[in-house]
Amino acid sequence: MGQALERREHTCGVGCCSTASMGDTMADLPKSVRINEEGPREGFQIEKGPIPTTRKIELIEALSETGLKQIQVVSFVNPKRVPGMADAEDVVRGFTPRPGVDYTALWLNEKGLERARATGKLTLQGKISIYASEKFSLKNNNRTTAQEFEYARRVLESYLEHRIPVERGSVAAAFGCNYQGDIPLQGILDIVRRIFELADEYGVKLKELSFADTMAWATPLQIKRLLGAVRGKYPDIRLSLHLHDTRGMGIANAYAGLEMGAEMFDACVAGLGGCPFAAHKGAAGNVCTEDLVFMCQEMGIETGIDLDKMIECAQLAEDIVGHPLPGSVKLGGSLASLRHAVALA
Amino acid sequence: MGQALERREHTCGVGCCSTASMGDTMADLPKSVRINEEGPREGFQIEKGPIPTTRKIELIEALSETGLKQIQVVSFVNPKRVPGMADAEDVVRGFTPRPGVDYTALWLNEKGLERARATGKLTLQGKISIYASEKFSLKNNNRTTAQEFEYARRVLESYLEHRIPVERGSVAAAFGCNYQGDIPLQGILDIVRRIFELADEYGVKLKELSFADTMAWATPLQIKRLLGAVRGKYPDIRLSLHLHDTRGMGIANAYAGLEMGAEMFDACVAGLGGCPFAAHKGAAGNVCTEDLVFMCQEMGIETGIDLDKMIECAQLAEDIVGHPLPGSVKLGGSLASLRHAVALA
Numbered sequence: 001m002g003q004a005l006e007r008r009e010h011t012c013g014v015g016c017c018s019t020a021s022m023g024d025t026m027a028d029l030p031k032s033v034r035i036n037e038e039g040p041r042e043g044f045q046i047e048k049g050p051i052p053t054t055r056k057i058e059l060i061e062a063l064s065e066t067g068l069k070q071i072q073v074v075s076f077v078n079p080k081r082v083p084g085m086a087d088a089e090d091v092v093r094g095f096t097p098r099p100g101v102d103y104t105a106l107w108l109n110e111k112g113l114e115r116a117r118a119t120g121k122l123t124l125q126g127k128i129s130i131y132a133s134e135k136f137s138l139k140n141n142n143r144t145t146a147q148e149f150e151y152a153r154r155v156l157e158s159y160l161e162h163r164i165p166v167e168r169g170s171v172a173a174a175f176g177c178n179y180q181g182d183i184p185l186q187g188i189l190d191i192v193r194r195i196f197e198l199a200d201e202y203g204v205k206l207k208e209l210s211f212a213d214t215m216a217w218a219t220p221l222q223i224k225r226l227l228g229a230v231r232g233k234y235p236d237i238r239l240s241l242h243l244h245d246t247r248g249m250g251i252a253n254a255y256a257g258l259e260m261g262a263e264m265f266d267a268c269v270a271g272l273g274g275c276p277f278a279a280h281k282g283a284a285g286n287v288c289t290e291d292l293v294f295m296c297q298e299m300g301i302e303t304g305i306d307l308d309k310m311i312e313c314a315q316l317a318e319d320i321v322g323h324p325l326p327g328s329v330k331l332g333g334s335l336a337s338l339r340h341a342v343a344l345a
Numbered sequence: 346m347g348q349a350l351e352r353r354e355h356t357c358g359v360g361c362c363s364t365a366s367m368g369d370t371m372a373d374l375p376k377s378v379r380i381n382e383e384g385p386r387e388g389f390q391i392e393k394g395p396i397p398t399t400r401k402i403e404l405i406e407a408l409s410e411t412g413l414k415q416i417q418v419v420s421f422v423n424p425k426r427v428p429g430m431a432d433a434e435d436v437v438r439g440f441t442p443r444p445g446v447d448y449t450a451l452w453l454n455e456k457g458l459e460r461a462r463a464t465g466k467l468t469l470q471g472k473i474s475i476y477a478s479e480k481f482s483l484k485n486n487n488r489t490t491a492q493e494f495e496y497a498r499r500v501l502e503s504y505l506e507h508r509i510p511v512e513r514g515s516v517a518a519a520f521g522c523n524y525q526g527d528i529p530l531q532g533i534l535d536i537v538r539r540i541f542e543l544a545d546e547y548g549v550k551l552k553e554l555s556f557a558d559t560m561a562w563a564t565p566l567q568i569k570r571l572l573g574a575v576r577g578k579y580p581d582i583r584l585s586l587h588l589h590d591t592r593g594m595g596i597a598n599a600y601a602g603l604e605m606g607a608e609m610f611d612a613c614v615a616g617l618g619g620c621p622f623a624a625h626k627g628a629a630g631n632v633c634t635e636d637l638v639f640m641c642q643e644m645g646i647e648t649g650i651d652l653d654k655m656i657e658c659a660q661l662a663e664d665i666v667g668h669p670l671p672g673s674v675k676l677g678g679s680l681a682s683l684r685h686a687v688a689l690a
Contacts, residue, residue, distance in 0.1 A: 029566070176680070181687035216677060220600045221374070221644040248636040248673030252597040255565045284677065291593040299566040324669075328593030332561060332629065335521070342526035 032302035034070065034264045035289060036240075037063055039317060040091075041072040041106055042285055043272025045084045047321055053087045055320045057094040062313045063269065064098040067305040072104045072266075073122075076112035092119045110158060117162065126159035126166035128152050128195050128206070132188050133177035136214075149194060156202055168240070169195040170210040174226065176217025185229060192230060208238040208264065213253065216246035216284070220256030227260035240264035243287045245271060245326065250287035251295060258301065267292050270314035271326035288327035290314050294334060307334045375608045377647035379415065380634060381585075382408055384662060385436075386417040386451055387630055388617025390429045392666055398432045400665045402439040407658045408614060409443040412650040417449045417611075418467075421457035437464045455503060462507065471504035471511035473497050473540050473551070477533050478522035481559075494539060501547055513585070514540040515555040519571065521562025530574055537575060553583040553609065558598065561591035561629070565601030572605035585609035588632045590616060590671065595632035596640060603646065612637050615659035616671035633672035635659050639679060652679045 040060050044051050060073050073095070079086035088105070097103055102123040105116045116122055130152060131137040134145045143151060159166050171191055176182050192209060199206045209230060227239055239262040243250045254265060266286055273285020290310040296303045307329075314330035385405050389396050405418050418440070424431035433450070442448055447468040450461045461467055475497060476482040479490045488496060504511050516536055521527050537554060544551045554575060572584055584607040588595045599610060611631055618630020635655040641648045652674075659675035 178683050179687065179690075181684050217680060219640055219643040220597075246673065246677035247639055248596055248633065248677070249640060251593055252565075252600045252640065255597045255600065284673065288593065294592055295564055295594060295597065298564040326671075328591065328629065332591035332593070335562060338523050339526050342524065345524075 028261060029258050029299060029301055030261055030263045032263070032304070033258070033296055035068065035292065035303055035305065036070045036072065036104075036264065036266045037068050037269060037289055038072045038266050038286055039063070039269035039272040039289065041075050041085075042268050043270075043317065043321070045075055045077075045082050046273055046285070047084055049084050051084065051320060053090045053094060056087070056091050059269075059313065059316055059320060060091070060095045060103075061098075062309075062316055064095075064101050066309040066313060067303070068101060069304065070102045070104060070123075072106060075106035075108075076115040077106075077108055089115065089119065092121055097121065113158065113162075124162075124164045125168065126156070126164040127168040127170045127210075128156060128166065128198055128204075129170040129172065130191050130195060131172045132183045132191055133173040133180040135179040136173050136177050139179055145191075149198065152195075153198060156198065156204070160202060160204075166199070166204050167207040168210055169199065169206045169208070170212065171195075172212045173214040174211040174218075175213045175222050176215060178215050182217075185225060188226060189229060189233070192234075196234075206237070208240050209234070210240035210242060210264075210266075212242035213244055214242075216244040216249065218243065218253050219249055220252045223253045223256040224260055227257060227262060231260060238263050240266070242266040244273075244284060245287055246284040251291055254287050254292055255295065258296075258299075265292060269310065269327075270317040270330060272317055272321070284326065288314075288329075290329045291327055294329045298335065308336070373606060374603050374644060374646055375606055377608070377649070378603070378641055379609045380413065380637065380648055380650065381415045381417065381449075381609065381611045382413050382614060382634055383417045383611050383631055384408070384614035384617040384634065386420050386430075387613050388615075388662065388666070390420055390422075390427050391618055391630070392429055394429050396429065396665060398435045398439060401432070401436050404614075404658065404661055404665060405436070405440045405448075406443075407654075407661055409440075409446050411654040411658060412648070413446060414649065415447045415449060415468075417451060420451035420453075421460040422451075422453055434460065434464065437466055442466065458503065458507075469507075469509045470513065471501070471509040472513040472515045472555075473501060473511065473543055473549075474515040474517065475536050475540060476517045477528045477536055478518040478525040480524040481518050481522050484524055490536070494543065497540075498543060501543065501549070505547060505549075511544070511549050512552040513555055514544065514551045514553070515557065516540075517557045518559040519556040519563075520558045520567050521560060523560050527562075530570060533571060534574060534578070537579075541579075551582070553585050554579070555585035555587060555609075555611075557587035558589055559587075561589040561594065563588065563598050564594055565597045568598050568601040569605055572602060572607060576605060583608050585611070587611040589618075589629060590632055591629040596636055599632050599637055600640065603641075603644075610637060614655065614672075615662040615675060617662050617666070629671065633659075633674075635674045636672055639674045643680065653681070 040056060044056055063071050074088035074091050075085050076088050077085055104125055105122050107113045107116050130148050137143050137145055137148050171188060174188050241257045241262050243253045267289040268286040269289045271285050271288035293303050293305045293307050293310055311330050314327050318325045385401060389401055408416050419433035419436050420430050421433050422430055449470055450467050452458045452461050475493050482488050482490060482493050516533060519533050586602045586607050588598045612634040613631040614634045616630050616633035638648050638650045638652050638655055656675050659672050663670045
């Protein structure tokens with residue numbers, strides 16, 4: 001394994017197009033992917049903590065040494081609602097940035113954006129973000145989908161005013177919703193179309209579409225259907241996935257995404273962001289970074305990430321939160337050392 | 346979701362053959378799969394225990410009520426080497442079999458087979474089983490691959506003498522080996538050919554080929570390559586997978602197997618068979634039964650298994666071993682109750 005795979009746009013993923021010549025040409029996999037590490041943000045915001053600020057900084061700096069190019073370090077949200085992020089400014093102030101790494105943050109409103117801007121240290125990324133589930137919008141934000149688009153318009157105007165680049169359209173709860181149930185494919189395509197229309201109206205050229213399986217309803221088949229349909233309509237857009245692992249489908253869904261050409265993944269070191277073995281029942285985190293890196297590397301897809309260093313980060317994350325985290329490769333180990341031992345034997 | 350998917354032998358799995366018409370026709374998935382539950386055997390043999398015999402029986406009887414058609418209940422092995430299986434006869438004697446369920450056992454030699462036969466209660470299934478890795482054969486059995494085939498011949502003769510049906514060829518460590526490293530595809534195909542030749546010599550018609558990722562080296566791409574190559578040569582054989590989850594690839598590998606038409610999977614309730622959070626570092630069990638059932642059901646593949654009952658079994662298994670087990674759906678829950686709540690709202 002480990003050979004680079006040429007990306008082939010029109011080669012069948014299951015080999016049926018050329019069953020006779022099974023080999024390196026059978027998968028429509030990207031040559032490389034970009035992983036957006038969200039562990040410090042997704043993870044520490046859910047921990048009952050308190051996690052010392054210095055230890056958050058320690059993890060961010062360790063992650064910076066792995067080859068990651070993008071790390072979401074904090075969220076600027078109401079500290080009364082998310083006490084684990086009350087020290088967001090201190091975290092951002094505290095870490096030493098590594099050149100070539102984008103440090104990003106999450107915010108949910110103008111005030112959060114102001115806090116992020118005020119740090120002067122973060123890469124600010126705007127996006128047009130809509131929930132696929134109207135019931136979830138109503139419950140969370142007290143807005144209908146039509147009102148969500150009006151809100152997104154104001155957010156977009158704010159980004160443009162502050163010269164914050166907007167390259168991403170984002171659809172949350174795209175695969176199902178605990179309040180609305182299954183989300184029809186056509187409904188998501190309609191939302192995507194309206195996102196592009198809104199961007200066009202402001203002369204904004206979106207480069208990337210992100211689909212979040214916020215409540216872990218997705219299966220690989222659904223991933224393929226949705227990304228396949230989107231790719232059919234928007235062949236030049238970069239596809240990104242945000243996959244929660246509550247029902248254990250995270251890596252399989254990521255694989256299905258890779259087969260549909262997804263090139264960007266949010267992921268959390270050690271599977272931070274929820275611990276099925278502690279109090280956070282059912283709130284499992286994002287797909288685990290080092291497990292995703294392992295899969296990609298073994299399939300010949302470049303990530304730019306040093307797997308062994310990422311495993312060390314996962315062990316550090318576990319040490320910081322003080323309880324087991326769900327990732328597997330941090331226990332099972334990479335295959336590199338085994339191959340090395342075999343070669344020496 | 347939940348609609349039945351027609352099996353289509355020559356439809357592209359990634360939708361590239363018909364990008365314009367993404368829909369139910371995009372996957373080469375089987376209509377139904379058979380799951381061979383191995384939790385009681387894989388799981389209890391690795392637990393430091395001791396697990397009371399009555400509790401093993403309790404789990405076997407609960408599993409019998411889920412719709413499973415095959416449960417491997419014990420292994421007949423040296424109790425000095427595997428103390429957790431010293432009560433194998435008592436377990437088999439103790440449970441009340443449910444009509445329509447095959448209860449099976451594992452044995453590694455003639456003595457084990459004798460013990461299994463003596464129970465008079467088990468479905469005895471013979472197989473021709475070879476390690477893909479010669480170094481693993483040498484280390485475990487002190488036999489070369491050539492000697493393994495000679496041994497397999499004697500085992501086959503014993504099965505025929507005892508009128509034990511032999512329908513399965515089995516290749517262990519088929520995707521990589523801690524002692525030998527990567528296993529070339531051609532090497533596995535050679536072993537498969539020799540397994541068929543041996544069967545032919547005795548007039549035995551194999552119906553199924555099983556590939557075990559014994560040491561968790563496989564990725565979905567490898568699964569597709571191997572099963573694709575095998576399916577190309579032996580289009581009528583039933584494909585079966587035994588997938589260990591040490592590096593978190595189990596469900597993704599199962600999905601890749603499904604896309605290549607695999608119709609049978611070994612699996613362990615709750616992911617029994619190793620606990621990455623206890624002393625059994627890196628020795629994770631088989632792919633988790635209820636997670637696999639969840640994925641299949643949500644993709645419209647029939648399993649015949651009641652997911653909620655299987656989740657209850659997973660919770661029971663966790664209670665029996667007394668520590669967390671790795672399965673996800675037992676915590677995340679099925680989607681049926683969420684859909685039901687949405688429908689009522």
